[in-house]
Each structure stands twice: as C-alpha cells, then as structure tokens.
Amino acid sequence: MDDAAGLAIAYEETKKSYEEGGIPSKITTTSFRNIETATLQNAGRLPAPTYSSSTIYTTLSPCDMCTGAILLYKIPRVVIGENRTFKPENGGGEDYLRERGVEVVVVDDEGCRGLMERFVREKPGVWWEDICE
Amino acid sequence: MDDAAGLAIAYEETKKSYEEGGIPSKITTTSFRNIETATLQNAGRLPAPTYSSSTIYTTLSPCDMCTGAILLYKIPRVVIGENRTFKPENGGGEDYLRERGVEVVVVDDEGCRGLMERFVREKPGVWWEDICE
Ligand SMILES: [Ca+2]
Ligand SMILES: [Ca+2]
Ligand SMILES: [Zn+2]
Numbered sequence: 001m002d003d004a005a006g007l008a009i010a011y012e013e014t015k016k017s018y019e020e021g022g023i024p025s026k027i028t029t030t031s032f033r034n035i036e037t038a039t040l041q042n043a044g045r046l047p048a049p050t051y052s053s054s055t056i057y058t059t060l061s062p063c064d065m066c067t068g069a070i071l072l073y074k075i076p077r078v079v080i081g082e083n084r085t086f087k088p089e090n091g092g093g094e095d096y097l098r099e100r101g102v103e104v105v106v107v108d109d110e111g112c113r114g115l116m117e118r119f120v121r122e123k124p125g126v127w128w129e130d131i132c133e
Numbered sequence: 134m135d136d137a138a139g140l141a142i143a144y145e146e147t148k149k150s151y152e153e154g155g156i157p158s159k160i161t162t163t164s165f166r167n168i169e170t171a172t173l174q175n176a177g178r179l180p181a182p183t184y185s186s187s188t189i190y191t192t193l194s195p196c197d198m199c200t201g202a203i204l205l206y207k208i209p210r211v212v213i214g215e216n217r218t219f220k221p222e223n224g225g226g227e228d229y230l231r232e233r234g235v236e237v238v239v240v241d242d243e244g245c246r247g248l249m250e251r252f253v254r255e256k257p258g259v260w261w262e263d264i265c266e
C-alpha cells in the first residue's frame with residue numbers, strides 16, 4: 001500500500017466519525033483506538049515483526065498518547081495527513097518520534113486539513129478541551 | 134491518600150491479575166487500562182483539572198504508551214513501585230516524564246519487586262515479548 005492509499009483510508013474513517021456527529025474527542029480516541037485496538041491488538045496479538053515493519057497513517061499529528069503507542073510497538077514509520085490544526089508542543093508528538101528514530105512524513109493533505117479545520121470551527125471548546133490543552 | 138496507600142492499591146490489583154493466571158501483558162495492559170479507561174475515562178469524562186491535580190500509582194516503571202497517556206492528561210506526579218524489572222531504555226518512560234516536567238517518585242518497594250521478579254522468572258518469554266523489547 002502506498003502512502004496516498006493509506007492516508008485515504010485514515011481520512012475516510014475520520015470523515016465517517018465526523019458525519020456520525022463525532023466530536024474531536026471521538027476522533028482522537030478513534031485514532032488512538034485504531035492504533036491500540038484495531039491495528040495493534042486485533043486477532044489476538046500480531047507478532048512483533050508485523051508492527052516493526054508497518055507504516056501507520058493518521059489524519060492528525062499524533063498526540064502524546066498515540067506517540068507512546070507507536071513507540072511501544074516499535075512502528076518505524078508514521079504518515080501524517082496534516083499538522084496545522086494540532087501539534088503537541090514542548091517537543092512531544094512528531095518531534096519526539098523523530099528523536100526516537102521513527103521516520104515521520106507530513107503530507108500536508110488538503111482534504112485532512114479541511115476536515116480538521118471544520119471541526120475546530122464548529123466545536124472549538126470541545127476541540128481544545130479534548131486535546132487537553 | 135498518601136503514597137503508601139496509593140501504591141498498596143496498585144500492588145493489590147497487579148497481584149490479583151497474577152493470581153488469575155494473568156500474564157505480564159495483562160498487567161501492562163491493565164496498568165494502561167487503569168490509566169486510560171478507569172482513571173481517565175470513567176464517569177464520562179472527568180474535568181481536566183481532576184487529572185492535572187492527580188497522582189498516578191503504578192507497580193512498574195511506565196512503558197512508552199503509559200508515559201504518553203500520563204502526558205496527554207497532564208498528570209503531574211507518578212509514584213512507581215519499582216523500576217528494576219522493567220525500565221524503557223533510550224530515554225523513554227520515567228526519564229522522559231521528568232524531562233517533560235512530571236514529578237516521578239520511585240519507591241523501590243520490596244513487594245512490587247518480588248511480584249515482578251516472579252513473573253519474569255515464571256514466564257520470561259512472554260514477559261519480554263510483551264514489553265516489546
Ligand atoms: Ca499535548
Ligand atoms: Ca520500550
Ligand atoms: Zn492520540
């Protein structure tokens with residue numbers, strides 16, 4: 001799977017969550033659940049080499065918790081849709097992933113950006129509370 | 134609640150998981166679930182100030198994912214039972230928490246250490262696979 005295809009799946013999942021009336025928390029959580037539950041824990045547990053040769057696709061720049069999950073499972077590569085609407089400060093998130101040797105690709109995808117900007121515009125309070133800022 | 138009382142609860146939960154035939158993964162997961170699900174997400178969602186004035190108690194030194202959850206929820210203080218059987222390397226875990234301004238107390242509690250050493254001794258393969266090393 002190439003990066004465009006991987007990111008398109010992440011975008012569709014986020015969009016679906018939005019259309020179901022999802023608030024940003026759902027998306028952050030979904031994004032985390034994707035990492036933790038779906039990608040990492042389905043089918044019992046995949047063998048470690050599966051993770052350590054995977055790329056993870058996310059519409060948003062990873063929060064501190066997703067960052068930790070990526071590190072725990074030794075996922076070597078992260079493709080991020082956009083990092084303008086959210087990016088952890090003080091060196092966390094993608095900066096810390098790079099520091100720990102993970103390859104981070106920021107696509108700055110227009111579709112992801114549009115969707116995230118719509119969230120922030122429609123529910124700014126929830127958004128900011130959700131990402132704990 | 135003082136630190137001894139908090140750590141005693143963490144110890145009892147870990148011990149119970151062990152007695153139910155729990156493997157270390159259960160414990161790491163339980164420890165994470167405690168942070169994520171029980172402590173952080175029960176009762177809908179607690180207001181942010183609840184987390185930001187909390188202490189979290191853990192029998193083991195936190196893995197990268199628990200570290201990320203602690204940072205995301207801005208928990209300012211972590212009390213760790215022992216860090217001899219497990220401590221993430223390359224600057225993750227408790228070192229990174231300190232770097233990000235979290236107060237970290239390592240009790241080096243004999244009870245926690247004994248329990249963890251028993252796990253490692255009884256199921257070394259599962260243990261190491263579990264913590265993704
Ligand atoms: Ca943050
Ligand atoms: Ca580790
Ligand atoms: Zn996240």
Ligand SMILES: [Zn+2]
Nearest residue numbers: 165196198199
């Ligand atoms: Zn953990």
